[in-house]
Amino acid sequence: MRTLVKNGLIVTMDAKQTILKNGCILFEDDTITYIGQQTFNNEVDRVIDVKGNIIMPGLINTHGHSPMVLLRGIGDDLPLQTWLEQKMWPIERKFKEEHIYLGAQLAIIEMLRSGTTAYLDMYIFMDVVAEAVKKLGIRASLTRGIIGYGSNDEKEQKLKEAMSFAKRWNHQADGRITTMMSPHSAYTCSPDYIKEIVSAAKEIEVPIHIHMSETATEVEENRQNYGVRPVEHLYKLGVFDSQALVAHAVHVNTEEIGILKDKGVKISHNPGSNLKLGSGIAPIPEMLEKGITVSLGTDGAASNNNLDLYEEMRLAATLHKGVQQDPTVIPAEAALQMATINGAKGLFIDQHVGSLEVGKKADFIVMDRQQAHFHPLYNPISQLVYTASSADVLDVFINGQQVVKNKEILTADEEKIIYEVKRLAEQWR
Amino acid sequence: MRTLVKNGLIVTMDAKQTILKNGCILFEDDTITYIGQQTFNNEVDRVIDVKGNIIMPGLINTHGHSPMVLLRGIGDDLPLQTWLEQKMWPIERKFKEEHIYLGAQLAIIEMLRSGTTAYLDMYIFMDVVAEAVKKLGIRASLTRGIIGYGSNDEKEQKLKEAMSFAKRWNHQADGRITTMMSPHSAYTCSPDYIKEIVSAAKEIEVPIHIHMSETATEVEENRQNYGVRPVEHLYKLGVFDSQALVAHAVHVNTEEIGILKDKGVKISHNPGSNLKLGSGIAPIPEMLEKGITVSLGTDGAASNNNLDLYEEMRLAATLHKGVQQDPTVIPAEAALQMATINGAKGLFIDQHVGSLEVGKKADFIVMDRQQAHFHPLYNPISQLVYTASSADVLDVFINGQQVVKNKEILTADEEKIIYEVKRLAEQWR
Numbered sequence: 128m129r130t131l132v133k134n135g136l137i138v139t140m141d142a143k144q145t146i147l148k149n150g151c152i153l154f155e156d157d158t159i160t161y162i163g164q165q166t167f168n169n170e171v172d173r174v175i176d177v178k179g180n181i182i183m184p185g186l187i188n189t190h191g192h193s194p195m196v197l198l199r200g201i202g203d204d205l206p207l208q209t210w211l212e213q214k215m216w217p218i219e220r221k222f223k224e225e226h227i228y229l230g231a232q233l234a235i236i237e238m239l240r241s242g243t244t245a246y247l248d249m250y251i252f253m254d255v256v257a258e259a260v261k262k263l264g265i266r267a268s269l270t271r272g273i274i275g276y277g278s279n280d281e282k283e284q285k286l287k288e289a290m291s292f293a294k295r296w297n298h299q300a301d302g303r304i305t306t307m308m309s310p311h312s313a314y315t316c317s318p319d320y321i322k323e324i325v326s327a328a329k330e331i332e333v334p335i336h337i338h339m340s341e342t343a344t345e346v347e348e349n350r351q352n353y354g355v356r357p358v359e360h361l362y363k364l365g366v367f368d369s370q371a372l373v374a375h376a377v378h379v380n381t382e383e384i385g386i387l388k389d390k391g392v393k394i395s396h397n398p399g400s401n402l403k404l405g406s407g408i409a410p411i412p413e414m415l416e417k418g419i420t421v422s423l424g425t426d427g428a429a430s431n432n433n434l435d436l437y438e439e440m441r442l443a444a445t446l447h448k449g450v451q452q453d454p455t456v457i458p459a460e461a462a463l464q465m466a467t468i469n470g471a472k473g474l475f476i477d478q479h480v481g482s483l484e485v486g487k488k489a490d491f492i493v494m495d496r497q498q499a500h501f502h503p504l505y506n507p508i509s510q511l512v513y514t515a516s517s518a519d520v521l522d523v524f525i526n527g528q529q530v531v532k533n534k535e536i537l538t539a540d541e542e543k544i545i546y547e548v549k550r551l552a553e554q555w556r
Numbered sequence: 557m558r559t560l561v562k563n564g565l566i567v568t569m570d571a572k573q574t575i576l577k578n579g580c581i582l583f584e585d586d587t588i589t590y591i592g593q594q595t596f597n598n599e600v601d602r603v604i605d606v607k608g609n610i611i612m613p614g615l616i617n618t619h620g621h622s623p624m625v626l627l628r629g630i631g632d633d634l635p636l637q638t639w640l641e642q643k644m645w646p647i648e649r650k651f652k653e654e655h656i657y658l659g660a661q662l663a664i665i666e667m668l669r670s671g672t673t674a675y676l677d678m679y680i681f682m683d684v685v686a687e688a689v690k691k692l693g694i695r696a697s698l699t700r701g702i703i704g705y706g707s708n709d710e711k712e713q714k715l716k717e718a719m720s721f722a723k724r725w726n727h728q729a730d731g732r733i734t735t736m737m738s739p740h741s742a743y744t745c746s747p748d749y750i751k752e753i754v755s756a757a758k759e760i761e762v763p764i765h766i767h768m769s770e771t772a773t774e775v776e777e778n779r780q781n782y783g784v785r786p787v788e789h790l791y792k793l794g795v796f797d798s799q800a801l802v803a804h805a806v807h808v809n810t811e812e813i814g815i816l817k818d819k820g821v822k823i824s825h826n827p828g829s830n831l832k833l834g835s836g837i838a839p840i841p842e843m844l845e846k847g848i849t850v851s852l853g854t855d856g857a858a859s860n861n862n863l864d865l866y867e868e869m870r871l872a873a874t875l876h877k878g879v880q881q882d883p884t885v886i887p888a889e890a891a892l893q894m895a896t897i898n899g900a901k902g903l904f905i906d907q908h909v910g911s912l913e914v915g916k917k918a919d920f921i922v923m924d925r926q927q928a929h930f931h932p933l934y935n936p937i938s939q940l941v942y943t944a945s946s947a948d949v950l951d952v953f954i955n956g957q958q959v960v961k962n963k964e965i966l967t968a969d970e971e972k973i974i975y976e977v978k979r980l981a982e983q984w985r
Contacts, residue, residue, distance in 0.1 A: 199931075200938040204887035236928040343881065402878030403942065405885070432942035433929050441867075446875075449831030452772065456834070458633035499665040500862050502628075502974050503981030509629040513832065513861035518947025545931050552932030 129155050130489075130527065131171040135182035136496070137162065138507050140467045140482040144460060146507060152182060154489035157301065157527035162483055177522070181494040181507060184482055185244020185523065186436040187470025190336075190374040190395040190424025192250045192272070193259075194222065194230030196237065197548065198429035201555075207342065207404055215429060218555055226551065227252040231259035232544050236536050237434045239265055241517030244490040244525045247372070247395075247424070247474060249309050249336060253292050261300040264530040264538045266490060268474040269296060270307040270336050273324060275316035282320060290327050297333060303526055305333075305476060307372070312338040313357050314345055321364045334370035334475050337361070340383075341375040342406045358383035367392050372473050374424060377401050377409040384410065388417045393473040396465070398442040400426035412447050412456045422473035423465050437517040440466040444512050459512040493522040558584050559918075559956065560600040564611035565925070566591065567936050569896045569911040573889060575936060581611060583918035586730065586956035591912055606951070610923040610936060613912055614673025614952065615865040616899025619765075619803040619824040619853025621679045621701070622688075623651065623659030625666065626977065627858035630984075636771065636833055644858060647984055655980065656681040660688035661973050665965050666863045668694055670946030673919040673954045676801070676824075676853070676903060678738050678765060682721050690729040693959040693967045695919060697903040698725060699736040699765050702753060704745035711749060719756050726762060732955055734762075734905060736801070741767040742786050743774055750793045763799035763904055766790070769812075770804040771835045787812035796821050801902050803853060806830050806838045813839065817846045822902040825894070827871040829855030841876050841885045851902035852894050866946040869895040873941050888941040922951040 130153070137150035139162065153161035153171065195215075202214030227250070238246055245266035248256055253271045260267045271289035275282055293306035308328035310316040316324070328335050340346055340357045349357045358379060361367060367390035374395045379387070387394065396411055414421050423439040425431050444462035448454050471481025480490045494515060496504060501519070504510055523531035530538050559582070566579035568591065582590035582600065624644075631643030656679070667675055674695035677685055682700045689696040700718035704711055722735035737757035739745040745753070757764050769775055769786045778786045787808060790796060796819035803824040808816070816823065825840055843850050852868040854860050873891035877883050900910025909919045923944060925933060930948070933939055952960035959967050 200934045203938045204884055233928055402874040405877040405881050405883035407881050408878050445831040448834040449837050452834050452836050454834035455633055499662055502977045505629045509632045516947060548931045
C-alpha cells in the first residue's frame, strides 16, 4: 500500500538537518519512498493531509523498565536505598506475568501518545512484554535484565532464559523487535557472571545493555570491591568489546569518557531520573564534544515519574547550560538529535529509523502547531525542543502503521487497560 | 450566583494540606463558601460535575514579561549579551502599543490554558496589558518596568508613568488587578533613581518588584561599581524596607540569604529561564530551610520558551535534588506550595488566593486524571508535581468566572489572536 502524508512542515533530522515547508512523505508498506515537495495525484492508495502541522521522526527512548509504571508515585522523595528496599522491592516481588503484561501495555500507551516510536525495555517476564510490543505496534529493543543474586543454578537459569528470549524474539514482529543481553550492573553481578553474559551476547550476536556509574556511592563501592572505577572494571570484563549501550554514566571522569569514546560505547542519558533520585548530573557536554553518541532515556516511571521524552529532551538542552553557566552548550539541534537519530544509534537500528529519509522505515509523528504556545514560530527545531510538549503529538506512525490518530491509541483499548491498572493498584496501596 | 463543583479529588493546599475524596466546592459569585463532602440539592444555581478529576488552586506565576512571547524562539543558544543586544532589543524597539496588546493576550491565553490563574507582568505600555488582563479574566500583578537609561527628563517621565499606572489600575477589574513599582535592576538603574522609585512605591503603598543577582557577571559588576554585592546594595537603598518581591536570586550566598530572610523579601525562582540562559542554579533549598517564601516564575517566553508553570514546578522539585545529590530535597508538597500559596504570598494576595478555603476567591483548576500517564494514582500531590503536565488542565475558574472549559478559552478568540500574531511575526523574521 502507498500512503501519502502531505502539507507538512517536515523536520527530517537527516545529516543536513533538512527542513521542508509544504513537504510530503510517501511510503510504501513500511518504507519511505519519497520525501520532498512534489505533487502526487492518483498514484497513491491513501492520502493524509496534516494541514501544515510538523512531521518529524518519532522519539526514541533508550533506557527504561516499562512495567515499573505500576509503581509510579510510590515512595517519592526518599533516599535511594529506602526507596528501593522498602518501596520498590516488596511490591516487585509480588509481580506476576499478568501484571507485567498490563504494566507494559500502560507504559507503551503512554509512550506512543507522547510521540515515542521506539524504546528499550530491560525487565523480567520479557515474553509478555514482547507480546505487548507486538500488539501495540511500537518498535522496541528488549532485554531480560539479569541481577546476579541467588544460587549458581538460579544464575545459570537466568542467563539461559535471557539468551533464549533474545534469540527467540530478535527481528520478530515484522522486524520491530530487536534484543540485547543485560547484566543489570557491576554492583549486582559478579565479574565472572558479567563475563559469561558478555560471551553469551557475542555468541548470539546481540548488543549489551547495562547500568553504569549512576551514583557516587556505586563508583566508590566499585573501587573498594574491585580496586577500579566501573568504567575500567567493565572494560576489563570485555563489556565494551561488543556493541554496548550504557545507561546513566553520571559519575564518569575525563579519562573514563576517553575510554568510552575509544570503545564506541553508546550512552543513554536519563536526566529526569538522575535529578529526581538525586544521583547527580552527567557530564554530557564533554561526552558530545568527544564525539560520543549520547541518546535519551526516561528510566522507569517509578523514578521519573512519567515516560515523556519531550521532557528529557528539554532537560538535556537546558540543564547543562545552567550547570556550566553557558547558554551555548547543547543547542536545540543537538538535543533533538539525542532524542531521535542518536536514539536509533543507541539501539543499533539507525540504518532503519531515527531520521526521515528514503529507504528508512516510516516511523514518524505529527505535532499540532495550531495552539497559542506554538506561536510565533520562527524556528521549528527551537520550538520542538524549548516550547513544545508531548501533549502536542497528534498522530504516530510506526513501520508504516498508524498507531495514534488525533491523540487516540488505535492498537489497544486504553480505557480497559486503565480500569485494570486501577483495580490492581487498589491491592498495593 | 451559587455554583457547586462536585465529585472532585480536591487538593486544597490549605495549611493542613487537606485532600478530599469525592469533595465539592460551593462558591457564591467570586467567593468560596463551602468545601467538603456534604450533598447539596436544589439550593444552588449551577452544578458542575468534574467526574472524579482533580480540583486544585490555580498556579501563580510570579515573574514574567508577557509581551515577550512575540520573541519566542528568536536567538536561542546564544551568549546573554548577544541575545539581548542583537536579537531582543532591535525588535523590542519596534514594539508599539498594538503589539503589546496582542502579545499580552497570546501570553495570557497560554497561561490560562496551562492552569495559571494569577501572574506578574513587568513590561512597558502597561495600560494595554491591563486591558488584556481585564478582558481575558486572569488575575494579575502589573508593574511598569523602569530601565534607568536616558536623560533626567526621560527618567522623571518613566517614574511618573509607572506611578500613575500603579495608582490607576490597583484593585481594578473586580479586584483582579493589583500593581507594583519596578526598578528593573541595580545594573540598569542608578542608586539615586532606585531610591526615588522606592519612595514613590511607599507613597502609593504598593510593593516593589526587581530583578536581582541573576548572573555571576551582574554580581561581580555590582561589586566593582558599588563596592558591594547586589543584596547589600539594594538593602542600603531601602528596597527591602517595603514589601519586596525579587526575581532570580541565583547568585546569593549564605549571608545574603540571611539578609533576605530578615527583611521578609519574597523570592521568585525561575529555574527554566536560569538554566536556558546559562545563568546558574539558585540555592533554593537553603532559602526554604531558612524560611524564605520562594515562589515560581517562568520569566518571559523569549528566555524559557513557554509559560508553563507545571514545568517550573517539576524543575524546582527535581533540579535541586540532582545538584545536591539528595532525593529528599524539596519534596513534592514543597514544590506544589511554591507554585500555589507561595505564589500568592509573593504577589501579596494570599489573603484572597493560593489555596482553596472558605472566604477565599474561587480561583481553581480542574485536572484530567483519566489518561494513561495519570495511572496508577497513589498520591495526588506526587502525581501533580512529578507526572502531570499543563496539558492535563481541563477547566479554569478565576474570581468565580469560568475562563477555560474543556481546554477552550471562553474569554478570547484564540484563533483570531494566533492569526494576528502569525501576520506580525512575518515582518520580523
